[in-house]
Amino acid sequence: MSEEPNYEQNIGFDAQEEAVQSTRPRLHLSPEFLSKRLHYCSKCRWIFQNADLSIQDYPGKEYDFHNWAGLTDAAREGCHHCYVLLNTLDEEHILRLTGPCKLESQENQNPLKLRIRSYDRAWTGTPGIMTSWELHSVKQKLYDIHLEPLEDGIDLSEAEGRFVECTSTDSEASWKQILSWVDQCSATHPSCNARIRQDSRDRKPTRLLFVGDLVKSWVNLCETKTLDLSRTDYMTLSHCWGDGVPLRLTHDNYNRFLAGIEVSEIPKTFRDAIDATRRLSVQYLWIDSLCIVQDSREDWLYESAKMHHIYQNSYLNLMAAASSNSHGGLYSSKYPFLSIPFLVPLGDPRNPKIACYRYMNARREKLDNLTLFSRGWVMQERVLARRNLIFGKEIHWECHDSTGSESFPVGTALEKRQHTVDGQTDASRRTVWQNIVKNYSRLNLTFASDRLIAIAGMAAELGQLWNSVQYYAGLWSLHLRASLLWYSRKPSVQAKSFVAPSWSWASVGTEVQWFDADDFDGLAEVLQVDVVLTSHGHPFGPVTRGSIHLNGPMCQAKLVKTKYTEILCFDQDTEDAVSKADMPEDDAPNNEAGFRTTVVLDHYPWSEQEMAAETDVDITVYVAPLQTDIDLKLTYSGLLRLGGLLLLPTDSFSGQFRRIGHFFIHDQWGMEGRRVYEERIAQMRKEGKIQQKDVKLPGFVDREEWLKRDPFGNGVITKTLRSRYISAVDLGYAGEISNFLGYIDRCTEEHRKLGIMDPNLGEEDVEARGWYRYEIV
DSSP states (O other): OOOOOOHHHHHTOOHHHHHHHHTOOOOOSSTTOOOEEOBOOHHHHHHHHHOOOSBOOTTOEEEEOOOHHHHHHHHHTTBHHHHHHHHHSOHHHHHHHHSTTTTTSHHHHSOOEEEEEEEOOGGGTSOEEEEEEEOTTTOOEEEEEEEEEOOTTOOGGGGSSOEEOOOBTTSHHHHHHHHHHHHHHHHHOGGGOOOOSSOOTTTSOSEEEEOOOTTOSEEEEEEGGGOOTTSOOOEEEEOOOTTOOSSOOOTTTHHHHHHOEEGGGSOHHHHHHHHHHHHTTOOEEEOHHHHSOTTOHHHHHHHHTTHHHHHHTOSEEEEETTOSSTTSOSOOBOOSGGGSOEEEEESOTTSOEEEEEOOOSTTSOOGGGSGGGGBHHHHHHHHHOSEEEEESSSEEEEESSOEEESSSTTOOTTOOOOSOOOOSSHHHHHHHHHHHHHHHTTSBOSOGGGTTGGGHHHHHHHHHHSTTOOEETTEESTTHHHHTTOEESSOOOOOSSOOSOTTSGGGSSSOEEOOOOSEEEEOSEEEEEEEEESOTTOTTSOEEEEEEEEEEEOEEEEEEEOSSOEEEEOSSOHHHHHHHHTSOTTTSOOOTTOOOOEEEESSOOSOHHHHHOSSOEEEEEEEEEEEEEEOSSOSSSOOEEEEEEEEEEOSSSTTEEEEEEEEEEEOOOOHHHHHHHHHHHHHHHHHTSSEETTOOOTTOSSHHHHHHHOTTOOOOOOOOOTTTTOHHHHTTOOOHHHHHHHHHHHHHHHHHHHTOOOTTSOEEOTTSTTEEEEEEO
């Protein structure tokens, strides 16, 4: 590497600026130091101006940088880049840097190396620049910064020369940014400005708080029956209740709230929300605990049924994201230098390439980690609102057309708003819903009974888009068979009271997922679905019971709990089956009739005593294969995945079951077997024996006719089990799915010959061996 240049000569410091810097007091690195003017130190400026930005292979080009002591001094003196670096380091590195006698150590006297490498980030459609920091003595990489080209609309003057004069999100600078977001959205985002589509009672909140202007010392509850909300703006608040809200609307205080409430009586989070509403010149605010009668189940059900309209039609939704209860407030302290956009002028100073760093490090706030976003109810509030103003350690903005934060006001192409309810096709809408449920099921609800109602607004929104498709307790009618194949990430504790039918994901309290593929072969047929709603006026809300009737293959098995796992055993000695299942897959016997199942339980069907037992315990279950998914996008040899349900008899009557889990079988072949199956699948497509998502089956004029005759998207059901997927087996590969289906067929045949009747199985399908009509509740 060339000799270190004279930085002062190269960067051409302004004499007056240098004089100001030399008189600055030395301050500690903490959120409390103020009045520091942002700039870049001489070394940072020289490197930025002389950086080689040509596309390079790893590791790129190295530049001599500060040692630890110099880095600390530069950050204390207001170098934005050096300050960001220090705030990127973890606790171990901070202690090494600032602990007793550390700055005088030999290691800290050695210069750090700044490594810069440009690379082509083709997947985003934009170039990128990555910088890496390493300790000189041990070459330990500390962090990566990804710099992105600056979008239009940010002035380079913001990169330097700003004074940091605040450490709170309630500052003048923060509110200046808030007003900028709101004004720009109101003026240029048509999709964010749609008001209530009709001024009808079932779309607007029954009550609002009238907050008036900044000088009022009180607010009052008002009933909206006399308000035209198609012409009147109101705001909403998303917040955590915590251990309870000290001030709530009840029958006893209803008239007092109508007369007026002193602001001093109201919890801090609500006071801050009132303040923010007034600052935005909006006179009405909706807060759930103050606008829904909390001791009236009837009023709560009525208002919750239109919750999606309340948030959707709100002018702006305030989110107290960092507060765990009603006392935490909206506003927070913040790291001052980390709330200002970090803009880097690279290359020729007369025509620089401007890049930005979005503080992707431990100090940058991750929205999903904020307290509020662990709440299940909040997801639909955030998704459905036109605009969200999120108060964390810094302020974040979300609307239909843009995102941003104080540290990066305009967002980037990589930071689009998440969890939207949209979709142009049947397949995309199903994927949207599955993603919503996946993210929602991770979140916390105080009451398990809220699982369906807290997602009802998003379901209602999707229901408006999805013509001719019905909603049943968290699942949609189109391709319902595939939707039944959800599975839990881990077993949950079974709810003490009824929440949802066992076939609905809402019956479990853990994260759920789906396996998805473009092609599928139906093994079972959905015949009928019946649900009883808690409220007939709330079609997307909770239910009191529900059942699904199917016709498909089924057989009996033993579900065995071993010391380490749960396995299925089929018509053979349990001890022998367990010993084989516990073997590593490569060592297990692999005969032509073998198959290996994977079990994922919704909850454990054993008692606490049985679960605590050291010995193996088992229970008789019924396995019902529903569908084989065919994924042609995979680059490895695995191709088919059969999924089905684990069922227990309800003992109410023959053929009625409840779900306790999910099972699946994978087929794994070499590439030659894959090629043969691709040919067979192409032929099966032509014959209509397998179905592609979002592709209308042959023989139907249009989608409406198809859904009228096949509302559940069952497709063509081929009622044969043996030799269903035999091509790969002919090539010498183990077709485990074929072996499993063949086992059901042989088992049924043998039981018929021996006159064995299983009283738990439903009515047998006379047209197909091994098929039964059954019900899941």
